[in-house]
Amino acid sequence: MNLFTISDLAKEYGEGGAKVTALKKINLSIPEGKFIAILGASGSGKSTLLNMLGCMDTPTTGKILFHDKEITAFNKAQMTKFRGDNIGFVFQSYNLLPDLTAVENVEFSTELAGLTRAEAENALRLVGLTDRMSHYPAELSGGEQQRVSIARAIAKNPKVLLCDEPTGALDFNTGIMVLEVLKQIHLERKTSVLLITHNQEIAKIADVVISLRSGDIQSITENASPVSTSELTW
Numbered sequence: 001m002n003l004f005t006i007s008d009l010a011k012e013y014g015e016g017g018a019k020v021t022a023l024k025k026i027n028l029s030i031p032e033g034k035f036i037a038i039l040g041a042s043g044s045g046k047s048t049l050l051n052m053l054g055c056m057d058t059p060t061t062g063k064i065l066f067h068d069k070e071i072t073a074f075n076k077a078q079m080t081k082f083r084g085d086n087i088g089f090v091f092q093s094y095n096l097l098p099d100l101t102a103v104e105n106v107e108f109s110t111e112l113a114g115l116t117r118a119e120a121e122n123a124l125r126l127v128g129l130t131d132r133m134s135h136y137p138a139e140l141s142g143g144e145q146q147r148v149s150i151a152r153a154i155a156k157n158p159k160v161l162l163c164d165e166p167t168g169a170l171d172f173n174t175g176i177m178v179l180e181v182l183k184q185i186h187l188e189r190k191t192s193v194l195l196i197t198h199n200q201e202i203a204k205i206a207d208v209v210i211s212l213r214s215g216d217i218q219s220i221t222e223n224a225s226p227v228s229t230s231e232l233t234w
Helices: 046-053 076-086 102-109 117-126 142-154 172-189
Strands: 002-013 020-031 035-039 061-066 087-090 160-164 192-197 208-213 216-222
Touching: 002 046, 020 046, 020 061, 020 208, 020 216, 035 046, 035 172, 046 160, 046 192, 076 087, 087 142, 102 117, 102 142, 117 142, 117 172, 142 172, 160 172, 172 192
Parallel strands: 035 192, 035 208, 087 160, 160 192
Antiparallel strands: 002 020, 002 061, 208 216
8 A cells, every 4th residue: 555646746946047946746656664765865855755745845736645635735734734643753953942851852742642741751762762751952962862853753653754864963873773763663663664865875774765866766676675774884
């Protein structure tokens, strides 16, 4: 079953001589329940695509189906509800509130979903931060802060986890740890994961690799045997 079905999706920014085409009428089916890597250099259209899949942006032309729902036809209120019900976001920047502890950050950001403190604590346990729940962001390493942001994204048990260069600000060892957490969530919760990266090595852990170049799809490759995070080097 397809998670997303994308038809003639294009995105342009600006007008006239300043117009930039970020995506060029791409067509794509993204299967459900997979770990997907969206690979490409800066400016290839990766983040533009992810933002539209997550209802953070709208296309210039084309449409996106989530299962059988055309999310590109949603109004702002419908987009907000769709994000709240289905999507968890993990970005390169952690975006934690400095005056709140780790568990308070998770609890605060998911309170609209009606989550309890216990559910926030459980999400932090899942990412290996049982002993760091009462610590403030300034007391956490970069990797720990990113794991708090992952806990915040998964606390409401989303159907899809959209990750935009989640290891981009981290050193190699810490990045491997974060990738391992994402793989664990994917396997244990059966969560569909779409991970943006410019790193071809990281893409090796994915079930499917979608390569973008200059706003167009360059290739779609299925990994018959994705490598484990412990095998990665870069």
